[in-house]
Amino acid sequence: MEWLDEGIILSTRRHGDSSAVVSLFTENHGRHAGLARGARGSKSRGVYQQGNEASVTWRARLPEHLGSINCELKSAHAAKVIDDPLRLTALSSICALAYLSLPERHPYPDLYRKTLLFINDLHETMLWPMRLVIWELELLGDLGFGLDLSSCALTGQTHDLAYVSPRSGRAVSKDAGAPYRKKLLRLPSFALNYSEITELDAGEVFDGLKLTGWFISRHLLVDRSGTLPAARERLLDQWSEGSK
Numbered sequence: 001m002e003w004l005d006e007g008i009i010l011s012t013r014r015h016g017d018s019s020a021v022v023s024l025f026t027e028n029h030g031r032h033a034g035l036a037r038g039a040r041g042s043k044s045r046g047v048y049q050q051g052n053e054a055s056v057t058w059r060a061r062l063p064e065h066l067g068s069i070n071c072e073l074k075s076a077h078a079a080k081v082i083d084d085p086l087r088l089t090a091l092s093s094i095c096a097l098a099y100l101s102l103p104e105r106h107p108y109p110d111l112y113r114k115t116l117l118f119i120n121d122l123h124e125t126m127l128w129p130m131r132l133v134i135w136e137l138e139l140l141g142d143l144g145f146g147l148d149l150s151s152c153a154l155t156g157q158t159h160d161l162a163y164v165s166p167r168s169g170r171a172v173s174k175d176a177g178a179p180y181r182k183k184l185l186r187l188p189s190f191a192l193n194y195s196e197i198t199e200l201d202a203g204e205v206f207d208g209l210k211l212t213g214w215f216i217s218r219h220l221l222v223d224r225s226g227t228l229p230a231a232r233e234r235l236l237d238q239w240s241e242g243s244k
Helices: 085-101 109-121 128-142 174-183 202-219 230-242
Strands: 002-015 019-026 030-036 053-059 068-075 161-164 171-173
Touching: 002 030, 002 068, 002 085, 002 109, 019 053, 019 068, 019 085, 019 109, 085 109, 085 128, 085 230, 109 128, 128 202, 128 230, 161 174, 171 174, 202 230
Parallel strands: 030 068
Antiparallel strands: 002 019, 002 053, 019 030, 053 068, 161 171
């Protein structure tokens, strides 16, 4: 059998001298792996870089087989951010989170488009750290663990939302949450009105990364004992410093 699709390179694992097992996030086939022969060769090495966008052909005798995969480069996103360590870390982080969180061969076309939009904009916008937090919220939502940020869990009010309960994932207003603020996660304002944000706020980025990291660890990375990917941890460390 055979299929054609579009995909984002999530990871490569060496196989033999010149081949690699490549995992991609594809538009119509979800997270899908295949053996890419010659992927480590001089002609193909640049294609199979984490975060690159490619046209994908997969072939196998039976659907359950690993199969062989061939990718033709559409956009070298990794090369666009190679000189910016923080953006490159962000690219590695979302690829690692997609690889670890998405069930194999289950399509998430809407999340795929959101992921591709983020990657396309990563090298252009200064607000990418905030957009990264929004993407992580979308990842949680599409996988069935979305946060309820519509109203306060204690009062029902829809304004002055400032915290999120680490247990329920529901928003809490500033006044209602004040007595419990040490036990709650901070809710960055841009999570509620990202389209209106024009300036980067390091403190809010840190709050956002802590918020999404908590729920990603709790719900999506159970098989890893809640351990976030190294690239994601580095982002949090970076914004922890920037928020001081």
